[in-house]
Amino acid sequence: MKKTLLSLAAAAAVMSFGTMAAEAKVKACFIYVGPIGDFGWSYQHHQGALEAQKQLGEDNVELAYLESVPEGADAERALERFARSGCNIIFTTSFGYMDATNKVAGKFPDVKFEHATGYKREHPNVSTYNSKFHEGRYVQGVIAAKMSKAGVAGYIASFPIPEVVLGINAFMLGAQSVNPDFKLKVVWANTWFDPGKEADAAKALIDQGADIITQHTDSTAAMQVAAERGVKAFGQASDMIKFGPDTQLTSIVDNWGPYYAKRIKAVMDGNWEQSDVWGGMADGHVVMAPYTNMPDDVKKAAEDTQAKITGGFSPFTGPINKQDGTEWLKAGEVADNGVLLGLNFYVKGVDDKLPQ
Amino acid sequence: MGVIEAILLTIATAATPLLIAAIGELVVERSGVLNLGVEGMMIMGAVTGFGVALLTGSPWLGMLGGIVVGALFSLLFGFLTLTLVTNQVATGLALTLLGLGLSGMLGESFVGQPGIRLPNLHIPVLSDLPFVGGLIFGQDPIFYVSIALTAGVAWFLFYTHAGLTLRSVGDNHASAHALGINVIGIRYLAVMFGGACAGLAGAYLSVVYTPQWVENMTAGRGWIALALVVFASWRPWRVLAGAYLFGAVTIGQLHAQALGLGIPSQLLSSLPYLATVVVLVLISQNKRLTMVNTPASLGRPFVPDR
Amino acid sequence: MRIELSKRPQHSTLFSVLSPFIALALTLVAGAIMFSLLGKNPGEALYFYFIDPLREVWSLHELAVKAAPLILIAVGLSICYLSNNWNIGAEGQFIAGAVLGSFIPVVFPGFQNWTVLPLMLIMGMAGGAAYAAVPAYLKVRFNTNEILTSLMLVYVAQLFNDWLVRGIWRNPEGMSFPGTAPFHEYAVLPAIWPDAGRAHWGIVFALVAAVVAWFMLSKTLRGFEVKVLGQSPRAGRFAGFSSSRMVFFAFIVSGALAGLAGICEVSGAVGHLNEKLSIGYGFTAIIVAFLGRLNPLGIVAAGIILALTYLGGEAAQISIGVSDKVVRAFQGMLLFFVLACDTLIHYRIRLVSALPRSKTAEA
The missing domain is CATH 3.40.50.2300 (Response regulator)
Incomplete structure (x- = not known):
């Protein structure tokens, strides 16, 4: 079709x-x-x-x-x-x-x-x-909380920019929607791309008890480490199933093709106009790689979450408290895009101090 | 697997490539040659190691390929600095640049392919012993090679006649030449040994550490290896200690983060470099120690008189 | 067959002039072979590398933007290397200059008048010089190897800059992204001819530095001191020169020039301080210094050639799809050939048959 x-x-x-x-x-x-x-x-x-x-x-x-x-x-x-x-x-x-x-x-x-x-x-x-990659991270959080036996996930982060902080928060909110006591450990690798360092970070997180690894860095090294150590992991940017056939749960795939086609087409047709697009799952910008290596009920939960987001649900819907316990969003309140794009604090439950 | 054991294993993996490359460079410098091209030889070893392992299906051949290409690549440096007596610092830098560029070109088709990992040693019963089993009997084969290499080089340099000859070439090439020693020949061999070690260290990265190929995957480890040699004041066992110390600081800072201590990660990341500077100062302050161990002819060109 | 060198009684003037050209020719030949192996038309590829970027005015301006920091840093390094001080941490001094030079516009954004820019340039030079003084001090005081300390300090400078622009110096209106606020108009190093292109005053500073350094090295006692201490520290001491003072002199001059390059890059080419500042100018400048054969005027030419390989690399990438990795391999080859050809200046090279001894026996 x-x-x-x-x-x-x-x-x-x-x-x-x-x-x-x-x-x-x-x-x-x-x-x-x-x-x-x-x-x-x-x-x-x-x-x-x-x-x-x-x-x-x-x-x-x-x-x-x-x-x-x-x-x-x-x-x-x-x-x-x-x-x-x-x-x-x-x-x-x-x-x-x-x-x-x-x-x-x-x-x-x-x-x-x-x-x-x-x-x-x-x-x-x-x-x-x-x-809106964070929509995919919310789904990952749901899967992580269902799959983790220890109730602890490890997050390899690159740099403390809003995009990355947004991802960590979305993951945490997804996990908390399943298990309110879920724990998230964060390691800042200070690089987008250094396989050796990413592998070391994954090992450190696993050694500290995380049994699910997710990353906001670009190499496939963490996936390989997770495979070696027998824990599950999420891929990043592209489908990394080749690097962890028995390890990858899913991956957020950046799918820019449709947007690029649309914009180039607009130039061809002479009707290109200035715009500011923040596309998510519903627009086909964010695609989840197949849900693998998980039981059917988890897969079902993931698919339901995905459907909910595609249907218009924002992961940042209140009630949500900030890390220090103060209230951020009231029940039913949805964070606006401007705040999300400049996000510089954690939600409650993240086990890390955000580098300032 | 206990946490401490797991951390020690991670440190060993992080230290092994540094140790191998540094031991090779130590021999080169003991012969009086300073090769700053370690990073370039390592990355060439990494791309070859990955490629050979992928194409032949054998990680062992991959390691061998890394060794051979590392040694061949170092010959380029040898020819320029030893035969044409060019400046060693500049030539070493050129080797690094060339290696980074060439490896990127050679490796373009390897990107995005999962590699073949060299399996860890597994001896029934012994490897499964609590705590020490994994550490002593269950690591990757190259870990053992790195320890053996350290012991071998320490023995060679200080307990064999050939080692004495090599050191005499590094200490005073003029008098070594007067004694009828083939200075240039020995330096060629030392440079090639250094290249082979750097190649092996690179292949370790792409076949054992993270079985994949990406550009610039050595990420500055060749430079660390160079620093380790001076850090160790040209003594093999101290190179080993230095490599493990460096590995421990690197891994330690990741654990400090995962514990959520909230120390700026940039400060933690810069600790290994600051530590190296401090140790360099402490070592060079001790005049007696430096005098005994520093190859006096290090970096000086040699042209035999006729 | 083997190769034998015999030292010329004097430097060959002929080869001093010829060797860079021989090296360049050899690089072009090797480059042509490399392009053919990659399946590209070598003539076309070399055209895009070396001619295309020179055809338009805007592109010449870009060449100046790219060459300015390379020349500035390399001129300083030549003084270091001639005096036998192996500063390979110019990248760190470049960053230190950029950071300290940015201090006024970032910390006192309200202080706006014509004194800001000169102060920034002075502080940039001071930052680079101070950072270079660290390995110099360690070398003089503790006899610590300057190659390694200056290199380690590069990483420290990068991380410190990263911490600053993500933390206390971050632009409050920058949506939490790293980088300082854009500099105000008094803090921007202006373009020379704004209508024609982007070239800023950095290139003028670079040319002035090169001429001054050339004069100092070839016409003054200080220049003589640099060379004597570089070639033979013992002879230098007999002549009454202090090698400790020379270590500081060389490092501080080269640090100051690297720092000036840093603040010019930030204030002229970029417009604010960010964490992407360090892209290896300090290391590429080492090639430039040797390519220019440690002669400040040669370095000007070398800096332009190196800058050309970057611009040409882009042109070739867009037009005929040559990968960007080729640029680095190309630069490495160029340096190899330059170093190899320099041997011709000091030595005669002979190919000797493998059996010289038996021949003597026959005779």
């Missing part, structure tokens, strides 16, 4: 565009912070780019990309080069490109810019987009 829809969409794209395709090929350009071979964040963005191109047809869309572009002075140069080399739409796929994106966008008003995970839109040709 999904396939038919896709090919229909592709066919529609080709038809609506058809004759003028040859002269008006859209050039979509992507700038990645890591190597596309990281099998994590940049890899998934690149997969999304390829999927969008496939969907809209190679005759209509030309791709160009730059990988491992540092987020300092180099980003501005890379973007300017893109803009001058005839890109019609440029996706800047890391938070650190925010200022460079807005600066270059000011110089090239005819080029559309799409910045991932940022909040500045200083010119009408800049849009921002992001995904």
Whole structure:
């Protein structure tokens, strides 16, 4: 069914565009912070780019990309080069490109810019987009609380930015919805990508009694350690089942393809407009890898939770108390997006002191 | 498995690659050559080790591949510094750069593939003994290699004639040459031994530690190995102590975090580096100790007179 | 066959001039082979690497932005290396300069007038110099190996900067993301010709530093002292030079220049201090220093060539899909060839047949 829809969409794209395709090929350009071979964040963005191109047809869309572009002075140069080399739409796929994106966008008003995970839109040709990965983490929390015998999960975190804090809180809330006494231990690896360090962090967490490992870092090392030590784990960014066939419970898969296709299509059709999109499960931005290595009742609970979120439920629905016990959200109150995007405190029950 | 035992095992795994690479560099420096390219040789060993293990299905061949490529790659350094007498510091840095770039190119098709792990030793009964079983009889084979290597190098350097020759080359290459010793030949062998060790250490990372290939996966461990050699004042058993101390600090800071103590993680992460500086100072302050152990010709080029 | 070196009685002037060009030519040949092996047209690839970035004005500006920190740092390092002080922690001094230089606009954002920028530059230099003085002090006082201490301090500086911009220096309006607030207009190092491109005054500082250093090294007693102590500390002592003072001099000058590069990068190219500052300028500058054969004027050319490989790497990536890893391999090769060719200056190289002894026996 999904396939038919896709090919229909592709066919529609080709038809609506058809004759003028040859002269008006859209050039979509992507700038990645890591190597596309990281099998994590940049890899998934690149997969999304390829999927969008496939969907809209190679005759209509030309791709160009730059990988491992540092987020300092180099980003501005890379973007300017893109803009001058005839890109019609440029996706800047890391938070650190925010200022460079807005600066270059000011110089090239005819080029559309799409910045991932940022909040500045200083010119009408800049849009921002992001995904509600925390919805997936809430589901993971539910699974963790059901699967854990010790009632303790270990969380390998990268850097204390709102996105990561949001994920930790969502995981905790999901777990508490099953087991109010659930414990969560957090280790800050201070890296997005260092397999050795991530493996060490996973070992430390397991040694301290965690029997479920989840991560907000990009390598597959923690999954392998969990497999070796015989505990369960969640994947990150992409489906990591290959690295833990008997270990992975599920994985949050960053699915950028549909959004990229939609935005590139808008440029083709000449109706691109500035927007700020924060897509979640309901929009297909966040996809859960198959629920594996768990009994049927847990799988059922996971699927029910997923359905609930897709139906509009926010994991951040009160009553929720902050870590120090003070009230954050009253019963039934839903946190607004602005607060969530700048979140810098834990909810009650997280066993860690948030680095400030 | 008890918590303490588990922590000790983790420390051993973290220390092993540092120990192997540092022991190799120790021999190189004892012969009077400073090779700053450890990181580059390690990463070449890592990509080869992973690739060979993946393609042949044998992790042992992977380790061997890492050793061979590490040694070959170090020959490049040897040719420049020993035959063409180039500056050793700059050449070592070039080797690191080249290694990081080349390994990234060679490894592009390995990304995202699960590797094959070298299985741990398992001796029935012994490996299952409480507490000591896993530590003494149940680790990965390369752990034992690293200990044997330390013992072997310590014995070689201080109890054999060949070891004495190597040290004399490092202490005073001019008089060693006058005695009819082939200075350049011995230094070539030492450099290749260092390369082989670095290659093995790299392969350990990609085949045992975290069986996968990613760019830059050595993440600065080659530099730590270099620091360990000086930290140990060029004594093999002290290298072992240093590597385990470093491993313990690294793992300890993760445990301190998991306990929720709330110390800034950046401070904890910088402790190993600060500790190295402090120990370097303490060691070099002791003039007698430094004089006895430092290879006097370290880093000096040698051109035989004719 | 084996290779034998015999020392030339004097440096070969011919090869002093020729060797960088021979090295560059060899690198181009090796590069062409590498591109062919990767299945790319070598001519096209080399064109994108070395010619394409030079064709447009904006791109030349970018070249200056990229080359400025490399030249600044490398000029300082050349003084260190010539005097036999192995400072390889310039990256840490770069960060220290960036951090201390950012102190005024971050801590006193209300203090806004024309004195801010000069103060920032001075504090940046002071920060780098102070940070470089640590390994210098340890070397002089305790005889500690400066290669290792300066390197270890790089990691400490990176982590300290990380802690600052995520903690007490974080932009209060930055949605809890790391990084300080954007600098106000008085704290921004201006572009030279804002209409043409982004090149800021950093490149001017770099050129001035190179010329001053060149003059100091080749025309003054201090420069003579640097070289004598570098080549033979004993001879230097007989001449009455103090090697301890030289250690401090070399480290502090090179630290100050690295610190200046740091604050110029933050204030000129980026506009605020963040945790992504450190991308290896301090290490790449070591290549630049050697590529320029430790001569400040040579370093200017070397810095531009190295910067060109970064820009060209991007152009080649966009146009013909050459991976970014090629850039690093390329830089490594270039340095190898430069070092190897330098041998020609000091030595004659002969290929000797493997059996020299038996021949003598026959005769």
